[in-house]
Amino acid sequence: MLVAGIDIGSITTEALLFDKEKGIVGYDILQTGADSKKTAEMALEKVLAYPGKNISDVSYIIATGCGRKRASFAKQAITEITCIARGVNHLFPEARTIIDIGGQDTKVIKVDGKGRVIEFEMNDKCAAGTGRFIEVMAKALNVELDRIGDSSLKHKKEVTISSICTVFAESEVISLVSEGEELEDILYGIHKAIADRTMGLISRIGGAEKEVVMTGGVAKNIGVVKALEAALNMPLKIHVEPQIVGALGAAMIALEKTA
Amino acid sequence: MTGSQNSKGLEKADRYYKQYGERAKELKKEGRKIIGYMSALTPVEILTAAGVAPIRLKGFMDEAVTKGDAYMESIICPFVRSAFDAAVKGRFGFMDGMVLPHQCDSIDRTNEVWSSNLNLPYWHFLNVPHVTGGPSIEFMKEILRVFIGTLEKFLGTKITDTAIAQAIKAHNENRRLMRELYILRKQNPPLISGVEMMKVLVAAMSLPVDESSALIKSVTEEVKKRPAPADGNRKRIMIIGDQIDHIAIPEAIENAGAWLVVDDLSIGVKVYWPEVDETTDPLQGIAERYLRKLKIPTTFVGEGDTYEENLEARFGHLKQRIAEFKVDGAILFIYKYCDPYGFEVPAVKSYIESGGTPVLYLEDEYSTSTLARVKTRIEAFLEMIA
Numbered sequence: 164m165l166v167a168g169i170d171i172g173s174i175t176t177e178a179l180l181f182d183k184e185k186g187i188v189g190y191d192i193l194q195t196g197a198d199s200k201k202t203a204e205m206a207l208e209k210v211l212a213y214p215g216k217n218i219s220d221v222s223y224i225i226a227t228g229c230g231r232k233r234a235s236f237a238k239q240a241i242t243e244i245t246c247i248a249r250g251v252n253h254l255f256p257e258a259r260t261i262i263d264i265g266g267q268d269t270k271v272i273k274v275d276g277k278g279r280v281i282e283f284e285m286n287d288k289c290a291a292g293t294g295r296f297i298e299v300m301a302k303a304l305n306v307e308l309d310r311i312g313d314s315s316l317k318h319k320k321e322v323t324i325s326s327i328c329t330v331f332a333e334s335e336v337i338s339l340v341s342e343g344e345e346l347e348d349i350l351y352g353i354h355k356a357i358a359d360r361t362m363g364l365i366s367r368i369g370g371a372e373k374e375v376v377m378t379g380g381v382a383k384n385i386g387v388v389k390a391l392e393a394a395l396n397m398p399l400k401i402h403v404e405p406q407i408v409g410a411l412g413a414a415m416i417a418l419e420k421t422a
Numbered sequence: 423m424t425g426s427q428n429s430k431g432l433e434k435a436d437r438y439y440k441q442y443g444e445r446a447k448e449l450k451k452e453g454r455k456i457i458g459y460m461s462a463l464t465p466v467e468i469l470t471a472a473g474v475a476p477i478r479l480k481g482f483m484d485e486a487v488t489k490g491d492a493y494m495e496s497i498i499c500p501f502v503r504s505a506f507d508a509a510v511k512g513r514f515g516f517m518d519g520m521v522l523p524h525q526c527d528s529i530d531r532t533n534e535v536w537s538s539n540l541n542l543p544y545w546h547f548l549n550v551p552h553v554t555g556g557p558s559i560e561f562m563k564e565i566l567r568v569f570i571g572t573l574e575k576f577l578g579t580k581i582t583d584t585a586i587a588q589a590i591k592a593h594n595e596n597r598r599l600m601r602e603l604y605i606l607r608k609q610n611p612p613l614i615s616g617v618e619m620m621k622v623l624v625a626a627m628s629l630p631v632d633e634s635s636a637l638i639k640s641v642t643e644e645v646k647k648r649p650a651p652a653d654g655n656r657k658r659i660m661i662i663g664d665q666i667d668h669i670a671i672p673e674a675i676e677n678a679g680a681w682l683v684v685d686d687l688s689i690g691v692k693v694y695w696p697e698v699d700e701t702t703d704p705l706q707g708i709a710e711r712y713l714r715k716l717k718i719p720t721t722f723v724g725e726g727d728t729y730e731e732n733l734e735a736r737f738g739h740l741k742q743r744i745a746e747f748k749v750d751g752a753i754l755f756i757y758k759y760c761d762p763y764g765f766e767v768p769a770v771k772s773y774i775e776s777g778g779t780p781v782l783y784l785e786d787e788y789s790t791s792t793l794a795r796v797k798t799r800i801e802a803f804l805e806m807i808a
Binding site: 229242281285287 | 795
């Protein structure tokens, strides 16, 4: 039996097809763009095309993410907080704390052994310290987004970015450049700032408990991962494709609904 | 939920909610003086005794602050800014005067901004103390006398103790009637939704006390008669905050699949539960209610021996409401830059959680345009407690 989860995020949309016996059949990641409804439909079509299936072959579809209510083909909309928790539980049953940094949100979630949410915190409405923040900084420094993490690991000294507001931090970064600071050191400062902000959210849910799992697009940035591991003094567990965990969780809940 | 043939009370509440101040305008035409006020701390009994119609000012969550920002910086409480913006735009053009009580900094320190921009015939800053011991009660009675004096001068009449005693009775009756309506929410499903209740609460504060009582009575009768909603399988939510006066918030909760069954808001339970004792000196009873019985964060200093005792004194009523209304989860909704409520967040959150009730803490602007993120959190919270 097939079920699907679709995660319509602020920057990317993920569709995932799950077979009760075989597990993950396929997934696809698209840029959400301006028409999230159309993107969601396209993502689902693409993921169905690979095993040559139709939407009628899928028993249950759950949508999640900030655009969850835009997917008219889904039977149910569930928040990304609940879905990420379930997805992580499937991949890492020992997980008790989840850090999810996506395009415009940072979430920290405390979960039990069944993947149920015990407590959660989200950043307030500004996108400080999220994926968008990193994109803006990469642009300001003229570094390719996928190189930003590796470069920061080569830093030689600690540069502090005190403001986490995207706009203020950008001007702070620019003045660091004009002061002659090394690019690697500035990049390190940016990642450290994100880690510090995330730690603030973690303290609100009573601190991090082992194991700590990181999800969301920013988990692909080794600079943020290392900065978080240093701040937590713990290793982070990360799935090979951290962006699909929300969609996976949606599919897991969909599977439960058909039982 | 509406559509009943004799939906007089709810329809009226809906109209007064949507056209805020409509009745005040009519009363003014009839020659009645209208005094606007802010905050739960304004002793409405005195205004009623003076023969004026007290109208509590509200903000407008779905309107952008435009004119007001020319006189108030964005560091000020977004609710106060919204209400002030509405005032300078002329939405409360019916006012003959205003009373601003000493509550939070956002109100205290903007007193002159209000008075100089609105330039009304009557203005009074009521210097309510912030501590609640014996000397403060004496002080409160003294400032009530000063307040009465300014009203007498403005109106050219005498405000007698008998008139005050009568006003106390009328407002106590009004509070009792509102509590009767609240009781209909104890059932599962509640007989009146949180959205409808918000309209009633807002309409009630825009009317003279007798008309407010009549409205509440007719709503209660109507709600009792109509069939109960079928959907009882929903989580029961309580909302805690200061002046939440827009249906967008209860709507966000109820559209996410819960019932809003009770509140601790400064236009709701906070003002309708405590009554004024009918004391020989009526000012004694008024001073005691506003300083000691009103559970708001600006007039409280713990007098217990331990931190736990102070917590009980400050928040004990919340646990009572949670038990009475069978609350499954509480939402703490605090406006940005609200110091008094912000200071209390960790204490109130842990106090409620210690009783086994989960709490969702939300901090937001006073604006419907920022509600999308709030809605996600509310939905996730409901999924969490499901």
